[in-house]
Amino acid sequence: GQNIDQPTEMTATEGAIVQINCTYQTSGFNGLFWYQQHAGEAPTFLSYNVLDGLEEKGRFSSFLSRSKGYSYLLLKELQMKDSASYLCAVRDYGQNFVFGPGTRLSVLP
Amino acid sequence: ETGVTQSPTHLIKTRGQQVTLRCSSQSGHNTVSWYQQALGQGPQFIFQYYREEENGRGNFPPRFSGLQFPNYSSELNVNALELDDSALYLCASSQDGQGQQDTQYFGPGTRLTVL
Numbered sequence: 001g002q003n004i005d006q007p008t009e010m011t012a013t014e015g016a017i018v019q020i021n022c023t024y025q026t027s028g029f030n031g032l033f034w035y036q037q038h039a040g041e042a043p044t045f046l047s048y049n050v051l052d053g054l055e056e057k058g059r060f061s062s063f064l065s066r067s068k069g070y071s072y073l074l075l076k077e078l079q080m081k082d083s084a085s086y087l088c089a090v091r092d093y094g095q096n097f098v099f100g101p102g103t104r105l106s107v108l109p
Numbered sequence: 110e111t112g113v114t115q116s117p118t119h120l121i122k123t124r125g126q127q128v129t130l131r132c133s134s135q136s137g138h139n140t141v142s143w144y145q146q147a148l149g150q151g152p153q154f155i156f157q158y159y160r161e162e163e164n165g166r167g168n169f170p171p172r173f174s175g176l177q178f179p180n181y182s183s184e185l186n187v188n189a190l191e192l193d194d195s196a197l198y199l200c201a202s203s204q205d206g207q208g209q210q211d212t213q214y215f216g217p218g219t220r221l222t223v224l
Contacts, residue, residue, distance in 0.1 A: 004151075033212055042199060042215040043152070087151050096165045097142065097201075097213060099151035 002026050004100035006088050011106045012078055020073045020103045022088030034062055034073045035087040037102065043087055047073065075105075083107045113202050113216035121222045122190050130185045130219045132200030140164070141183040142213060143175060144199040152199055158183055187221075195223045 004024045012018040024032070031050040035043035049055055049064035049071060061074040073086055085102040092098055114133045122128050134141050140159045144152035154167035158177035172188040181202070187194055197220050201213035 035215075042217050045212050045214065048212060089151075096157060097152075097154060099144075099153070101151045102149075 002090075002092065002098045004088055004090060004098060006086075006100040006103045008101070009104045009106070011108060014078055014080060014107055014109050016078050017074065017076050018078060018105065020075070020086050020088075020105065022071045022073070022100055024069050024071070024088070024090050024098075024100075026090045026092040026098055028093040029066060030091040030093055032062075032064055032071050033089045033091065033097070034060075034071075035089060037085045037087055039084070046086075078107050080107050080109065113200060113214055115198075115200050115216040115219050117219060118217070119220045119222075121224060123224050124190055124192060126190050126223075127186065127188045128190060128221060130187075130198050130200075130221070132183045132185070132202075132216055134181045134183070134200075134202030135214050138202035138204050138214075139181050140203045141177055141181065142201045142203070143183070143185045144201065145169075145194075146197040146199055146218075148196075155185065190223045192223050195221060197221075 006022050033048050034046040036046050037043040047062040049062050054063045059076045064071045083106050085104045087102045088100040089097045113135050116131045142157040143155040146152045155169050156166040157164045161177045174186045177183045197218045199218045200216045203213045
């Protein structure tokens, strides 16, 4: 079966660091993606991991451990505009994506 | 470079009706995937089209069908609409087989309300 788990909601303070975890069990693995989705808008691509380790892109970093079926998205120097849902998605084979339920992050002043 | 576009933006239908949603893929992309996203949930994969052929399908009934055209644009058709079909329908395009880093780029979505 296909299963991706993420916390439903998280709250953090402006300027802080937050880590959003994702665990997955899928029939295949061909890459893990993180998307940001503001309310009422389409998801936008944030990061991609296919090998174990950390990928850094500015204030955002994403980590992958394939043996543990685990990833996290790290957001540094949080800004109010980072308040959004963060979606973890696994490409299980070919180009078929399985999305998690999303983590709604609220950044407070 | 033109991004992914979808039409219409919003749509209201009644139970039992049929609806067609449209998507134009990003320039250079030959693969289109459709997703249904209920409020507060992640997108659920409906199906994918690659070079005009269905290339994978999620757990959706046959009344959800699709097409892809030679220019790689796509349609999603839903027959016999049910109240639970009310959702945001997202189209995403990608370029196949050019390396694992290819990702899906989403259109703005069509908000369907079934009354």
